[in-house]
Amino acid sequence: MVMSEHERTAPGWATGILPLKGVLLTALVTLSVSPAAAQIGIKLMQFRPTGDLGYVVERKWTPEFLYIQDFEEKTRMRASFLYMNLQPRLDTFPTTGLISDSNGFRVLPGWQTFSKINMYLITGGLDYAVVELFDYDLALYPGLDIIFGGIGMEYESYTPEISSSGFSGGFMIGGLRLRLGAEWAFNDHFGANLEWSTATYYQEEGGRYTFNDLGIGVRYQF
Amino acid sequence: MKHITLTALAFAVLTQACKKPLDEMADYYPTVRTESVTLMPNGTVKVVGRILSEGDAPVEYVGFCADTTAKPEMLDGQAIAELNGDQFTAIYSGFDPYATYYFRSWATNEHGYSYGNVLSLDSIAAVPVEPPCMPANNTASIGTGTPAQTYYPIEAPEEYFNVWSFQANTNAHFITYRFGGGMGTGIYTTTTNMDPAPGYARISFFSGFYNGVLASGSSVYMEQLSPTSWRITVCQAPWTTGSSTFYFNTRFTVNS
Numbered sequence: 001m002v003m004s005e006h007e008r009t010a011p012g013w014a015t016g017i018l019p020l021k022g023v024l025l026t027a028l029v030t031l032s033v034s035p036a037a038a039q040i041g042i043k044l045m046q047f048r049p050t051g052d053l054g055y056v057v058e059r060k061w062t063p064e065f066l067y068i069q070d071f072e073e074k075t076r077m078r079a080s081f082l083y084m085n086l087q088p089r090l091d092t093f094p095t096t097g098l099i100s101d102s103n104g105f106r107v108l109p110g111w112q113t114f115s116k117i118n119m120y121l122i123t124g125g126l127d128y129a130v131v132e133l134f135d136y137d138l139a140l141y142p143g144l145d146i147i148f149g150g151i152g153m154e155y156e157s158y159t160p161e162i163s164s165s166g167f168s169g170g171f172m173i174g175g176l177r178l179r180l181g182a183e184w185a186f187n188d189h190f191g192a193n194l195e196w197s198t199a200t201y202y203q204e205e206g207g208r209y210t211f212n213d214l215g216i217g218v219r220y221q222f
Numbered sequence: 223m224k225h226i227t228l229t230a231l232a233f234a235v236l237t238q239a240c241k242k243p244l245d246e247m248a249d250y251y252p253t254v255r256t257e258s259v260t261l262m263p264n265g266t267v268k269v270v271g272r273i274l275s276e277g278d279a280p281v282e283y284v285g286f287c288a289d290t291t292a293k294p295e296m297l298d299g300q301a302i303a304e305l306n307g308d309q310f311t312a313i314y315s316g317f318d319p320y321a322t323y324y325f326r327s328w329a330t331n332e333h334g335y336s337y338g339n340v341l342s343l344d345s346i347a348a349v350p351v352e353p354p355c356m357p358a359n360n361t362a363s364i365g366t367g368t369p370a371q372t373y374y375p376i377e378a379p380e381e382y383f384n385v386w387s388f389q390a391n392t393n394a395h396f397i398t399y400r401f402g403g404g405m406g407t408g409i410y411t412t413t414t415n416m417d418p419a420p421g422y423a424r425i426s427f428f429s430g431f432y433n434g435v436l437a438s439g440s441s442v443y444m445e446q447l448s449p450t451s452w453r454i455t456v457c458q459a460p461w462t463t464g465s466s467t468f469y470f471n472t473r474f475t476v477n478s
Contacts, residue, residue, distance in 0.1 A: 054243025055250060055278075055333065089247055094334030096283075104383055107283045109296040109335055160297065210241070 039222065041066035043195070045215025047084055053209040056093070057086040057117055068219045070191060071129045071139045071183070078143070079124040088114040097159035110159030116168075121149035123177060136185070143179035147201055148172070175201025175208075191219045250278040251336040252329035256286070257309075259325050259341045264408025264421055265348025265446075266315040269301075271327035271338060273308045279331040284310045288325045290318075293340060296328050313420040316404030317346035318449070348407035353443040355457035357473040362392055364429055364461075365468035371395060378478045379405060379452075385417055388476060397427040397472075401444075405452050410442040412459060425456065425470070434461040436470055450478045 043064040049057050062084045069076040097108040125145030132139050152170040157163070181195035198212045244250055253275040260268045269286050288299035301312035310327075317323060323346060327338035357363070363370035371392030379388040379401075387400040401410060403420020410423040414435050418424050423442045426435040440459035446452050455473045462468075 050243060051241045054241070094251070094336070096330045096335050105302065106300055107285065107296065107302060107330060107335075 039067065039069055039219060041068040041217050041219030043080075043193075043215040043217030045082075045195075045213045045217075047086075048212040048214065049086075049210075050212055051210045052207070053211055056088060056114070058089055060084050060086055064215065064217070066217065066219065070185060070219070070221055071127075071132065071136070071141075074129050076127050076129075077125075078127060078145075079122070080145075081120070081122050083120040084118065086117040086119060088117060095157065095159065097162045099161055101161075108160050108162060110157065110162075112155055112157040114153060114155045116152065116154040118152045119149065119173075121147055121173075123147050125177070125179075127179070127181065139183045139185075141179075141181050141183070143181060143195075145177040145179065145197075145199075147175045147177055147199060149174075149201075151203060171204040171206060173201045173203045173209075175199055189221050191221075193217050193219070244278060248336070249275075250331075250333040252277045252281050252284075252331055254284070254327045254329040254336060254338040256325060256327040256338040256341050259343050261343065261346060262313075262408075262421075263349045264410070265317070265346065265406040266313050266403060266408070266420055267317070267323070267325070267343060267346060269312050269314060269325050269327075269341075271303070271310050271329075273305065273310075273329060277331045277333065277336075279333060281305060282330045282332065284327070284329045286312050286314075286325055286327050288314055288323055290321045290323055292324055292342075294324050294326050296335065296337075313403060315406055315420050317406070319345055319347040321346075348446075351407060351409050351443045351445060353455035353457055353473075355455070355471065357455070357457070357471045360474045362390070362395055362397060362470075362472040362474070364395060364427060364432065364434065364470055366429075366432060368394055368429070370471070373474050376474065376476050379476060383417070384420075390474065390476065395427050395429045397425065399454070399476075400424040405444060405446070407446040408444055410444060411438075412436045412440040412442060413438050425459070427470075432463055434463055434468070434470075436461050447475065452476050 043066060045064050047060040047062055062082055064080050064082040066080045068078040093112045095110040095112050097110050099106050099108055123145040125143055127141040127143035129139040129141045150170050150172055154168040156166040177197050177199035179195055179197040181193050183191050183193035185191040194216050196214050200208060200210045202208050252273055255272050255274055257270045257272050262268055273281055283302060284305050285302040287294040287296050303310035303312045322342055322344040324340050324342045326340045328335055358370060360373050361370040371394045373390050373392050376390040377388040379386045385400055385402055386405050390397045400418055402418030402422045410421060413422040413424055436459045443455040444452055453475045456470055459470045460467050461470055
């Protein structure tokens with residue numbers, strides 16, 4: 001008879017693309033093409049997971065679609081959407097479990113495999129141009145975003161004598177992203193920027209995870 | 223106030239997001255080495271392992287696995303060990319002398335587990351033992367003046383939590399034998415511990431007038447006659463009751 005048992009697995013976040021995605025994407029597109037604020041951008045960024053997330057998934061190059069203003073004022077608004085199909089760093093992650101039964105106390109070798117890890121993020125925030133040079137063509141700025149999104153995944157885990165299970169589902173996430181950037185305005189329409197960001201987010205029914213990203217982007221103002 | 227809040231927020235984000243992932247996944251797990259396997263005179267095998275690196279988190283459990291297959295897995299003959307500095311040790315017993323055994327260390331941390339290298343050993347058998355006395359076969363004497371008594375059928379040894387125990391009775395005594403870590407050719411040392419460690423034995427008895435346990439430190443000579451048969455000899459092993467000391471002698475064969 002099992003007297004006590006304990007199982008531990010790799011970070012347990014989960015799956016599914018939430019219906020919120022469509023709503024927010026529509027809102028982003030609407031913002032971008034509205035006559036009052038028709039300014040869009042795209043950024044090619046490298047998603048660089050850190051901490052527990054960095055243990056589980058690989059870095060990933062991905063486009064980030066932006067609604068982004070220029071620096072007519074010191075402060076500008078921005079919003080973005082990005083979607084990533086992330087790859088686990090190992091085909092099989094080793095895990096351990098503990099059991100104490102009539103055979104004594106034992107350490108059990110287990111495993112966990114991920115067949116799908118998808119993440120989408122919708123961000124909204126501000127940049128503040130602390131330095132503007134070359135007749136306001138170059139701006140150096142920090143920024144802060146609020147992040148909403150979802151993470152979807154499918155995994156299987158197994159620990160002998162304790163459990164064998166699979167999971168397929170999704171969770172909401174929310175957090176903050178802090179950014180440092182530099183932008184060069186080529187003319188009244190085009191600008192290019194280089195940005196580094198660091199983010200932390202909380203996952204529904206999960207813990208706190210972190211990532212950085214580094215990217216180069218362009219924006220166009222109609 | 224607004225700036226302070228924003229600064230604190232930014233600091234919180236930054237400090238949480240700065241733990242860079244390790245380039246090599248293997249660096250998350252402990253690095254462990256099976257250093258040696260040594261045949262002891264009593265037929266047990268001492269296995270020594272060492273933690274070379276704890277990985278990305280403190281080591282939680284260390285141990286060994288052992289089997290007759292070339293690559294034992296963690297649950298094969300698992301022995302959990304105590305980490306002493308960066309070294310850990312386990313004692314294995316109960317081998318088939320005609321088989322080759324493979325030993326592999328392992329270690330866990332919060333990320334998972336890793337194995338060390340495999341070391342093998344064959345012809346695992348104890349140095350033959352020669353008891354210094356030869357009591358009459360199949361008898362026991364607790365030394366209180368009662369003549370040596372003849373055993374009548376002796377229980378077969380049973381294992382429970384790595385202790386092999388059985389009861390051997392005479393007309394005058396109920397004697398319990400408990401051997402730690404298995405039964406094989408070798409010299410066991412008496413202990414009063416109810417759960418003797420490998421290489422130790424506890425011998426206790428009830429004789430109607432006396433309850434006794436052999437004092438720690440005496441020798442128990444065991445010869446494995448076959449995979450299911452052992453001859454046990456004890457010579458002048460002291461035990462005390464009140465201020466008196468008596469001496470226990472026995473020689474008998476037990477079968478499973």
